[in-house]
Amino acid sequence: MPTDVLISEVGPRDGLQSVKATMPTDRKFAWIDALYDAGLREIEVCSFVPARLLPQMADAAEVVRHALGKPGLTVMALVPNRRGAEAALTSGVHKLTLPVSASEAHSMANVRKTCAQMVDEVREIVALRNALAPGVHIEAGVSTAFGCTLQGVVPEDDVVRLAAALAEAGADDVGLSDTTGMANPAQVRRLFNRVRAEIGEHTGAAHLHNTRGLGLANCLAAYDVGVRTFDSSHGGLGGCPYAPGASGNVVTEDLVFMFEAMGLATGVDLEKLIHARAVLQAGLPGEPIYGMTPEAGLTKGFVYADGHLPREVQA
């Protein structure tokens, strides 16, 4: 089924590595199953990082193996460096995402490398991919693209220059991330337009946060300037553990509702996605989750973008 936008679910990675508790491996399987059953076809299932730093991700290879069993699912993993990339490529993932900060302060705090060193790292990872698994897609995500809680304003020129450097280093896509929840719609439009002018079709996903309630407005703004892939998190789980006060991924449920209500097909079944919250909560007891559409329910008269009715109305 063709879709108008691709919702790239980041909860099992971004969400789980932002909470203190570790979701048991079988609960991760159940959650990924439920997300897949709801129609999500790109899921960032884990990150490949040392288990002593992020014990929540110690079972990354096992989680990838499970996810690879889902037909049509693009299995993604985040890797912060060459070592992680090697493990991820060995695991069989379809797509790697590499965060590269546009803020030197955030880059040092997050990975203890400068932005320029990270571009070199991406170049090495691309070479590794070419040698080991040439079919794997590499996305670089420019983090703190819209501002940094440590540095404050991040000059747009820095972001555009970094995006160009990452494309030049061989990243297939370069996305922009509002890691710290500071973006506004005018900035989102301006910056995606500038990046697209620079790297064209290599322009990737929008990864936006809802820290100040602007998450969906920023997604709309990105859509308006041609972005068609959107990262979001089921139940709004997660944020960036190394950017203080930066919690608040865009909630997948609300994002899907917005696009479907606008007549833009996501391929996602909202009712199943809402029911899947119980699976998430069973795996992370006591952890708060977010989302306004799940609380309010679908609107009376709601019709999916492709014209079909919600199951509860059909029944």
Next chain:
Amino acid sequence: MPTDVLISEVGPRDGLQSVKATMPTDRKFAWIDALYDAGLREIEVCSFVPARLLPQMADAAEVVRHALGKPGLTVMALVPNRRGAEAALTSGVHKLTLPVSASEAHSMANVRKTCAQMVDEVREIVALRNALAPGVHIEAGVSTAFGCTLQGVVPEDDVVRLAAALAEAGADDVGLSDTTGMANPAQVRRLFNRVRAEIGEHTGAAHLHNTRGLGLANCLAAYDVGVRTFDSSHGGLGGCPYAPGASGNVVTEDLVFMFEAMGLATGVDLEKLIHARAVLQAGLPGEPIYGMTPEAGLTKGFVYADGHLPREVQA
């Protein structure tokens, strides 16, 4: 000071009539003072309705009198009918807002009149205004313009036809209200465009709700198609008491943050507006209030649209 958008604060009316508790009159004065001090220059301060139906509004005339003491403030009141309009015009308000539902079901539930009867009521109120207080501005707000929790889908043709009828009946402005929190950005753009094509400069404010988290995205969509007046509620207080599940006005604090961050001057001091939440809470102890910008704080490096810095940074 010229502004790019006008934030029309509806909390003292829409908010207070949606909660069970009654805010004492002197607390209302203090809240209105705080909102005015934060730079808001249009405030819907009350509704003129029978005190037995809405005891929260029994002091409407007193509240208007207090608000009239603020230089440069447009003092607005909601009136549901001719009787309310007479009381409001006598009180000295500058602007009346008259809700007229595009959904027959909601109209009957809310005011026990058909849509057509309400258009006649508006015509009579216009005549009354012309006789009693010709300087008073009359705004008609098309409620349930984007859907109705009772009726479901509200045909766009009905909304456009009603807006034309209201302008023809003499309303100076006709706004569109998402009374029940069902709007999406594509619909907001389409409907405001259609209404503007029909009634041109009489097209009025956007009154949007955040029921499913789309409030700010819908405001952005309305801005994109030329809307420059936005209703919102301090602390997100309120909704429509006669539309079940319709809670959730757009939060003024988040709306002001979005526009100012985009470089659009609102004339509002966000820090004062955030501090004013304490005044609201003191007047309504225990009532939940909303807003994400107040919790997250201004972004590091934030600059107001007119170029000035937040006071805390200056100090």
